[in-house]
Amino acid sequence: MAKYSIDLQVGKVKESEASSTIGETIVGIDLGTTNSLVAIVKDGIAQAVAGPDNKNVLVPSLIHFAEDGSVLVGDEARPFLTTHPERTIYSVKRLLGKSYGDLSTFEDRFGYRIIDENEDRLVKIAVPTADGKDDRYYSPVELSAQILKTLKARIEQELGTPVSRAVITVPAYFNDSQRQATRDAGKLAGLDVLRIVNEPTASSLAYGIGLKDEDEGQTIAVYDLGGGTFDVSILRIEQGIFEVMATNGDTFLGGDDFDQAIVDYLTETYSLNLASPGLRGSIRLLAERAKKALSTQNSYSEDFHGTSLTIDRITVDSLFEPLIARTLASCGSALKDAELEKADIDHVIMVGGSTRVPAVQRAVTEFFGKAVNNTLDPDQVVALGAAIQADVLAGNQKDVLLLDITPLSLGIETVGGLMDPIIARNSKVPTRVGRKYTTSVDGQKNLKVAVYQGERDLVADNRKLGEFVLSDIPPMAAGIPQIEIQFYLDADGILRVKAMEHRSGQSQTVTIKSQYGITEEEMAEMLIDSITNAETDVAQRALVEARNEATNVLLSARKFLKQNESWLTEEQVAAITGYNDRLEAAVKGDDKDAINGRLQELNDYTTPLAHEALDRNVAAAIRDEQV
Incomplete structure (x- = not known):
């Protein structure tokens, strides 16, 4: 099997046949x-x-x-x-x-x-x-x-x-x-x-496209309609290289929505009372059974708490039509982004259990003008492709190109000493990733950007690569500045970091090289530590995040009391102060569930008051305008 060695500048991975890992x-x-x-x-x-x-x-x-x-x-x-x-x-x-x-x-x-x-x-x-x-x-x-x-x-x-x-x-x-x-x-x-790995890339591997000489130079469309997400990807596969030319879709569209369409129809048609979560769960499961049955039969009936419910395939096809249309619109957008026509597509692969719906298969076949490929089990195809990709990583497949990758995550320190990874471990290089942040203190003029490398959730457990300061940020309220941090990792493993405040245009760029080399043994130790301490790390992160959120809410609650003292009653002020005190006490402890509980209590009480404050402000603004 292939072994991966480390270039000491941040961590470019190169393949070496010098030794192998047995039994992995x-x-x-x-x-x-x-x-x-x-x-x-x-x-x-x-x-x-x-x-x-x-x-x-x-x-x-x-x-x-x-x-x-x-x-x-x-x-x-x-x-x-x-x-x-x-x-x-x-x-x-x-x-x-x-x-x-x-x-x-x-x-x-x-x-x-x-x-x-x-x-x-x-x-x-x-x-x-x-x-x-x-x-x-x-x-x-x-x-x-x-x-x-x-x-x-x-x-x-x-x-x-x-x-x-x-x-x-x-x-x-x-x-x-x-x-x-x-x-x-x-x-x-x-x-x-x-x-x-992207699901369409995995499904392509499962079908063997790109792994055989006769399939070289193919352009494929992968239509992936799962339980909760839909995406379509256009891939070009040539000489073992998988290039995603375009992708489109919706991370909140899938079989669950098909089930919901049936639920809505049955609820309205039969005037069902779904007041309890249990009844809503039962009707959702019934809708799922109906959807599956109507893929092979023309009608479906079932008793639901004394009411006989019936639905047929013609009805569900009409219910599904707008959902399917949304997927086809995404297909058109992906083709446009890839600058291709439907005739340029060599294969159309169907992935995801929801592609078993006959109306879906008909619509996709008609859209692309060619028969779809659904010969593999749509529920298994992605996992099979992932296994093939894993086999490639294990060094057992030599004909598929794996681009150089970075072996450890790169990120910055955020509030509470948390590590926020920007370039994840095993990302392909070269790569450029940006993420937006803001300030946590009113009037903050300077922002320190500290760059770390490692897999742990707290920066104290990772390696610091360097830091710089983005200065002369115009003083604004906390949360208003829009600061984008960009990481660019080049093909030589050199990391360039840029910070820019969009409102003012202030920016700062630095080139960061590792302050000390990381041996393969040290890298392995860091990875093992991240797995061994994962549960503790997640608990620590959750506690820090709960404290950070509570601190922000406490600050907002105090501002709210001050800004609205003219109309708040003594009872309301006392109640908010009491909730604040309980939340403040919880923040000093180590129980994140207690913090979240006190936070929820404060939110529940103040949300109606916040709406009232907004209404009062709008009314005051209208009165001024009329005057």
């Missing part, structure tokens, strides 16, 4: 919205790994938190969707890297509680505890890690040996935040994520 297993994982699965290449053949029953390779992406504190994943969690929906999490992939503002309009679709009234912050999921006291708060990363742990245990049971390295796939349309969240979930599950 790298697995491919499809972390899906509806189902997840793990695959390996065995005797040259990619195959998905079944569970102990040796039947089903799919693990439903469901997590249930039982009253006794145990965690159930997969089929074991399914019965609780209707009996305990508030503690049973599904479609968590849709939540990765998302803010409350992204999801607030879809909140009523979930049986569990999504919280965070600050629209710009990442969501949290509140799970009631058995004693009914403080909720437990989980991030989508922690929940995804539970699914990955189950897949890791499955493959280890199959092989009879520990597995710690993986390739994980994501939709091509996933942004940097969603990709980083996927990496973090892998790390928390005890996996060294060697690559985050």
Whole structure:
């Protein structure tokens, strides 16, 4: 197998045949919205790994938190969707890297509680505890890690040996935040994520396109309609090189929306009362059964709490039509971005369980003007491709080009001493990545940018490469400045960092070289530490983030009291002050769930008052305008 050695300037990876790693297993994982699965290449053949029953390779992406504190994943969690929906999490992939503002309009679709009234912050999921006291708060990363742990245990049971390295796939349309969240979930599950691979690239590999001489010089379209996400990618494959020419799609469009369309139709047609989360969960499962049945039959009926529900294929085709039209619009946009015509496409590959819907297959065939390729199981194709990519990384495939990569993440220090990775480990080089930040203090004129290398969540556990100061920022309120940090890692492993405040145009650029060489042994130790301490790191990060958020909210609450003291009653002032004091006390402790609980209490009380303040300001502005 191939071994990777390190160029000491930040860490360019080069392939060397000098030595090999014996007995190493790298697995491919499809972390899906509806189902997840793990695959390996065995005797040259990619195959998905079944569970102990040796039947089903799919693990439903469901997590249930039982009253006794145990965690159930997969089929074991399914019965609780209707009996305990508030503690049973599904479609968590849709939540990765998302803010409350992204999801607030879809909140009523979930049986569990999504919280965070600050629209710009990442969501949290509140799970009631058995004693009914403080909720437990989980991030989508922690929940995804539970699914990955189950897949890791499955493959280890199959092989009879520990597995710690993986390739994980994501939709091509996933942004940097969603990709980083996927990496973090892998790390928390005890996996060294060697690559985050786009699902269309993985599916192309599964079909063998680009691995055979006769398929060289092909342009393909990958239509990927999963449970929660849709994307279409146009790829050019030549001499083993996979180039994504264009991608388009929607990270919030998939089979779940097809199910919801059926739910909405049945609810309206039969005047169903879905007041409880349990009933909403039951009708959602019924809709899923109807969708699957109507892929092979013309009508479907089922009793729902004493009401006989019936729906036919013609009806669902009409319900699905606007959703399918949205996917085809994305296909047209991708072709336009790639500067291609439909006739330029050699293959159309269908990926994702939702492509089994006959109306989808007909529409895609008609759009591209050629028969679609759906000969492989659409639920397995991505995982099979990930396994092939893993086999390439293990050095067992010599005909597919792997571009040079950086072996350790590069990022900056943020509030609370957190490491925010900007260029993730194993990113291809050269690469350029930018991310926007802002100030945390009113009137802040200078911003220190400290650059670190490593995989731990706290900068104290990583290596510092250098720092510089972006100065002369015009004084503004905290959160107003728009500061973009750009990392450019060139083909020689040299990192250039640029910071720019967009409103003023102030900028600063530095070239950073590693202050000391990192040996292969040191790099391996850093990676092992990141996996070993993943759970502790995530807990520390969650605590720091909760404290940071609470500090910001406390500052806002104090400003609110001062700015609105003219109309707030003594009781309201006393209540807000009391909530502030309780939150301040929680911040001094080490219980992030207690902080989140006190934070939620303050948000719940002050949100109506904030709306009233806004109404008063609007009314005052109108009066001034009339005068």
